[in-house]
Amino acid sequence: MVGAESNRRDFLRWLAVSGAGVAVAGMLPGTASAAGAIVVITQVTLIDGTGSAPRRDVSVVLADERIAWVGDSGQVPDTGGARVIDGRGKFLIPGLWDMHTHGLDLEEIVPPLHLVHGVTGTREMWGYAENRATRDKIERGDLLGPRSVLASGIVDGPVTLLTPPVLQVSTEAEAKAAVRAEKAAGAEFVKIYSYLGADAARAIAEETRAQDLRFSGHWPYKLSHVDASDLGMHSFEHFFGTSIHCSTRRDEILARLVETPYDPEAPRDFFNLARQLEFESVSAYSPAAARAYFGRLRRNGTWHSPTLTINRIVTQPAATHKYDPRLKYVPADLRESWAMGIERFAPKTPEQIALQERYYQATLRLVGEAHEAGVGLIGGTDCLNPYTFPGSGLHEELAFLIEAGLSPVQALKTVTADAAKFLGRERTSGTVTAGKEADLVLLDANPAADIRNIAKIDTVITRGRVLDRTARRRMLDAVEAAANRPPAPATTARLRSLALRGCC
Numbered sequence: 001m002v003g004a005e006s007n008r009r010d011f012l013r014w015l016a017v018s019g020a021g022v023a024v025a026g027m028l029p030g031t032a033s034a035a036g037a038i039v040v041i042t043q044v045t046l047i048d049g050t051g052s053a054p055r056r057d058v059s060v061v062l063a064d065e066r067i068a069w070v071g072d073s074g075q076v077p078d079t080g081g082a083r084v085i086d087g088r089g090k091f092l093i094p095g096l097w098d099m100h101t102h103g104l105d106l107e108e109i110v111p112p113l114h115l116v117h118g119v120t121g122t123r124e125m126w127g128y129a130e131n132r133a134t135r136d137k138i139e140r141g142d143l144l145g146p147r148s149v150l151a152s153g154i155v156d157g158p159v160t161l162l163t164p165p166v167l168q169v170s171t172e173a174e175a176k177a178a179v180r181a182e183k184a185a186g187a188e189f190v191k192i193y194s195y196l197g198a199d200a201a202r203a204i205a206e207e208t209r210a211q212d213l214r215f216s217g218h219w220p221y222k223l224s225h226v227d228a229s230d231l232g233m234h235s236f237e238h239f240f241g242t243s244i245h246c247s248t249r250r251d252e253i254l255a256r257l258v259e260t261p262y263d264p265e266a267p268r269d270f271f272n273l274a275r276q277l278e279f280e281s282v283s284a285y286s287p288a289a290a291r292a293y294f295g296r297l298r299r300n301g302t303w304h305s306p307t308l309t310i311n312r313i314v315t316q317p318a319a320t321h322k323y324d325p326r327l328k329y330v331p332a333d334l335r336e337s338w339a340m341g342i343e344r345f346a347p348k349t350p351e352q353i354a355l356q357e358r359y360y361q362a363t364l365r366l367v368g369e370a371h372e373a374g375v376g377l378i379g380g381t382d383c384l385n386p387y388t389f390p391g392s393g394l395h396e397e398l399a400f401l402i403e404a405g406l407s408p409v410q411a412l413k414t415v416t417a418d419a420a421k422f423l424g425r426e427r428t429s430g431t432v433t434a435g436k437e438a439d440l441v442l443l444d445a446n447p448a449a450d451i452r453n454i455a456k457i458d459t460v461i462t463r464g465r466v467l468d469r470t471a472r473r474r475m476l477d478a479v480e481a482a483a484n485r486p487p488a489p490a491t492t493a494r495l496r497s498l499a500l501r502g503c504c
């Protein structure tokens, strides 16, 4: 026992000298948390999230919630009885960020599904009191779940496709007041929506700058992407409108959208018109327009969040998704609203199916072009929209990014290092680097060789907590059991409106 204790002391001293310092100092003998958790992952192949090639025979030392040391396995002394995870034959990557999510507050379903699949961070795209409360619970350690960066409530114009808690603003004063109120309520950025007016969008740009926030969201139809980007838009969601801006029909279509009013009696008509024009614009693709457009976004620092997962789902016939085996993890009433929601979007006639397939394939090509052109990309699913599953959905997103032309290592970067950079969290997240948060995924097979290996998970580590196969199996079983119980009616109503009203 004495030998083991002194080995532990020696190991901690070595770590204090060689490691990230901060995380380890409190664990040295004689201090209160001397018993703090040390985990060592040994002899693993590391794909660190920076875009660098895989590096063999690396060991990673975790101290509580931080990565304390990363280096060649040969340099690690006797670990003094610390928990060791044998990484031989395995591949270590940073925890994944799903950069477009919903429904964190469906607490028994969504947070565990993210974690089980290696998603240790989410950008929640519609903030309201309930998901803020869930985020706080997770932060306090009262609930196991991913880190979450929360949007404001959705800010839209006086006509909207959405139901409350949407924030409808008409004037510049209302727009600015909404920004201030949402910041006070804890929003980390402002989410804007499709029917926001041009003047209100300008006011939001001005007020977010004054409040040291960024704004992201749907393309507001009454502004061009270029104008929105020039105003400082941080990310465009869903690739809405991109094909229009990369076509010879851009000016004609944008003028038509500016001239067409929103109909409060039939708010969906405008959305459908814009979608149809978007589908059709694909056949007027212009390489010169695309080059100029992507160059402008890159220079402005506007990112694309193409959410290919939901894009793929809604451009296929509704029945495509009916027998997905993952549906057992979804509560019955949400399943029902998915089935109804998909009917609104899914193409039905052979002509519609062919048109939307062409649009989706063109979207893939344009995502590849955006990446080539140096436009920042972040990977996201838009989960809880119809058939968009938390956690495993992000694995699909990565596969779609490969189809768009990214390499596996580049695709991984969009949901790790680039995600952290987008969020301003590059000092604490996104790569496997000493000093950063201990959010990691250990895989049984090489994701750089085949991105589908992202689903072959051995262990997930979230805030230093190790979720091995047994723990994750238990979590999945609990999700399935919870999906078979009726959830709180208020939650259901909100998620149902989300599934029925459209991508948010």
Ligand SMILES: [Zn+2]
Pocket (backbone or CB within 6 Å): 100, 101, 102, 125, 382, 503, 504
């Ligand atoms: Zn969304």
